[in-house]
Amino acid sequence: KQEVTQIPAALSVPEGENLVLNCSFTDSAIYNLQWFRQDPGKGLTSLLLIQSSQREQTSGRLNASLDKSSGRSTLYIAASQPGDSATYLCAVNGAGKSTFGDGTTLTVKP
Amino acid sequence: DTAVSQTPKYLVTQMGNDKSIKCEQNLGHDTMYWYKQDSKKFLKIMFSYNNKELIINETVPNRFSPKSPDKAHLNLHINSLELGDSAVYFCASSSRDLTTGELFFGEGSRLTVL
Numbered sequence: 001k002q003e004v005t006q007i008p009a010a011l012s013v014p015e016g017e018n019l020v021l022n023c024s025f026t027d028s029a030i031y032n033l034q035w036f037r038q039d040p041g042k043g044l045t046s047l048l049l050i051q052s053s054q055r056e057q058t059s060g061r062l063n064a065s066l067d068k069s070s071g072r073s074t075l076y077i078a079a080s081q082p083g084d085s086a087t088y089l090c091a092v093n094g095a096g097k098s099t100f101g102d103g104t105t106l107t108v109k110p
Numbered sequence: 111d112t113a114v115s116q117t118p119k120y121l122v123t124q125m126g127n128d129k130s131i132k133c134e135q136n137l138g139h140d141t142m143y144w145y146k147q148d149s150k151k152f153l154k155i156m157f158s159y160n161n162k163e164l165i166i167n168e169t170v171p172n173r174f175s176p177k178s179p180d181k182a183h184l185n186l187h188i189n190s191l192e193l194g195d196s197a198v199y200f201c202a203s204s205s206r207d208l209t210t211g212e213l214f215f216g217e218g219s220r221l222t223v224l
Contacts, residue, residue: 034212043200044153044215089153091213097166098143098213100153 002027004092006101013080014109021075021104023090028068030094035064035075038087038103047088048075080108113137116201116216123191124224130187131219133201139211141165142184144176145200147218153200159184191223 003026013019023033032051036044048057048064050073056065063076073090087105091098114135123129135142143166144156158166162178173189188195198218205211 036215043217044202044213046212046214049212087151093213097155097158099155102150102152 002030002092002094002099004090004099004101006088006090006104008104009102010105010107012107012109015080015082017080017108018076018078019080019106021077021088021106023073023075023092023101025071025073025092025099027092027094028071030068030092032093033064033066033073034091034093034098035062035073036089036091038089040086044089077106080106082108082110084108114201114203114214114216116199116219118219119217120220120222122222122224125191125193127191128187128189129191129221130185131199131201131221132183132185133216134183135201135203135214136182137203137205137214139203139205139214140181141204141211142178142181143202143204143213144184144186145202145215147198147200149197156199157184157186188221191221193223196221196223 005024007022034049035047050057050066061078066073087103089103090101116133141160143158147153156170157176159178175187178184198220200218201216
């Protein structure tokens with residue numbers, strides 16, 4: 001059974017800092033891994049999708065890496081802004097379903 | 111032109127009632143899902159449908175019954191609602207079975223059972 005863990009559960013940083021969110025998973029037989037953002041009271045917005053054959057994906061200030069063999073992914077956010085404040089979830093996709101981590105709640109202080 | 115849309119967005123009802131949540135996607139995806147997010151924000155899959163056929167049915171009470179009239183729609187019907195059913199229910203879709211596709215989510219339907 002796939003288990004996904006996200007560390008830390010919460011993170012507070014001043015504006016402008018670079019930061020890293022972590023996601024680890026127990027079963028490396030995955031198709032891909034997806035990072036989401038969830039704002040309070042809202043749905044999930046897809047940020048990045050990394051296929052199992054890829055090592056990283058970039059979109060603007062976001063960079064996600066994947067090390068399938070060790071069961072780890074990181075989401076790097078450069079030059080954080082208050083608008084980045086949200087909960088970030090990783091989802092590991094395999095065998096027809098996604099397993100979600102419990103999320104990291106990020107607060108970026110002006 | 112919302113990709114995955116759910117209705118209603120909010121639903122408040124009494125214990126014992128029956129209610130439905132509707133979901134539609136206009137992305138041309140083959141697979142649709144229902145997820146439950148509880149008060150602690152944990153997100154768990156409930157059902158997965160591929161081309162109107164049930165693929166995944168996690169350990170969910172049989173009071174919950176998904177119905178897919180066509181591959182663009184996946185509705186969730188809940189019988190005999192209980193307090194513990196209060197949560198946000200998210201519909202999602204993907205192309206195929208996640209082997210290459212991304213998950214796209216609706217905005218969620220917040221169910222409160224009194």
